[in-house]
Amino acid sequence: MSNGLEVLGxxxxxxxxxxxxxxxxMPLWRITAFIGDNIVTAQIYWEGLWMTCVVQSTxxxxxxxxxxMLGLSMDLQASRAILIISIxxxxxxVLASIAGARGTNCLAESSGMKARVAMAGGFMFLVAGxxxxxxxxxxxxxxxxxxxxxxxxxxxxxxxxxSIFICWGSGALMSIGGSLLISSNPQKVRVRxxxxxxxxxxxxxxxxxxxxxxxx
Numbered sequence: 321m322s323n324g325l326e327v328l329g330x331x332x333x334x335x336x337x338x339x340x341x342x343x344x345x346m347p348l349w350r351i352t353a354f355i356g357d358n359i360v361t362a363q364i365y366w367e368g369l370w371m372t373c374v375v376q377s378t379x380x381x382x383x384x385x386x387x388x389m390l391g392l393s394m395d396l397q398a399s400r401a402i403l404i405i406s407i408x409x410x411x412x413x414v415l416a417s418i419a420g421a422r423g424t425n426c427l428a429e430s431s432g433m434k435a436r437v438a439m440a441g442g443f444m445f446l447v448a449g450x451x452x453x454x455x456x457x458x459x460x461x462x463x464x465x466x467x468x469x470x471x472x473x474x475x476x477x478x479x480x481x482x483s484i485f486i487c488w489g490s491g492a493l494m495s496i497g498g499s500l501l502i503s504s505n506p507q508k509v510r511v512r513x514x515x516x517x518x519x520x521x522x523x524x525x526x527x528x529x530x531x532x533x534x535x536x
Contacts, residue, residue, distance in 0.1 A: 322504045323422055326438065329500030330417045332493045333445040337410035339490030340452050344403045347373045347383060348481035349459055353467065353474075368483065369400050395462050399455035403487075406451035409444050410494065417441030417501055435505045442501025449495030456487040 347368025366373040373383040386392060420438025460480055466472045467479070 325500045325504035326421060329442060329445070329497040329504060330414075330421060332497030332500065333410070333417060333441075334414055334497075336445075336449060336452070336490040336493030336495075336497060337407070337414060339486050339493065340403065340407055340410065340448075343456075343483040343487035343490060344369060344407065346481075346483045346486070347371050348483040349399075349456075350463055350478035351481045353477040353479045365478075366481065367478065368481075369396060369403070393462075395455075395458050399459060402451055402455050406448045406491075409448040409451065413441045413444035413448055413494075413498070415441075416444060420505070438505045439502055442498040442505070445494050445498030445501060447498075449491045449493070449498060452487060452491030452494060456484040456491070460484055 345368075347366045347370070349369060350367040352363075352365045363377070364375040366375065371383050371385045373381055375381050389397065416437050418441075420434050420436070420441055422434070463478050463480055467477050
């Protein structure tokens, strides 16, 4: 059962890691909201973490990378940094979980190092998953707040893009995968007997026997 949980945890972690990369690259974090004057429009705007795209009514798409990082909003800059950290932590988690898996020969099976490495990989998957949930939640909160703000012009209002939902799902998969890896490798604590108690227990009978002999 533990082997199955371990394999499932690694698989979910890898899928979540790949999904995080896809959501980070795709320019579909914010899309044009079809309300008011935007119901009939010849252009659809996509906004991502690294670029913005314009989709014409003819189907032609033109994308442009952001010119200046300092000109970006706070949530966009933070989402970039947090997702990059999440992806890097996931890379280490993938390597650690594969090295610590029971079916691999990267580490000795007899030593406890293999289980500890697998648990470390699960913990890093869990951390990466939690980090991966922050950017889409922050962006979604900002998009929803602007959408219902009457002071924001209808042409500036956006809707949630597919990348946000992919990032949510990927973060959840990594968190679940990390939890499965941790639960499939419980830490075993070995209780070693005290050396002094062992010596006392072995020497006490002989001492009492010698004392009885001397009395006789």
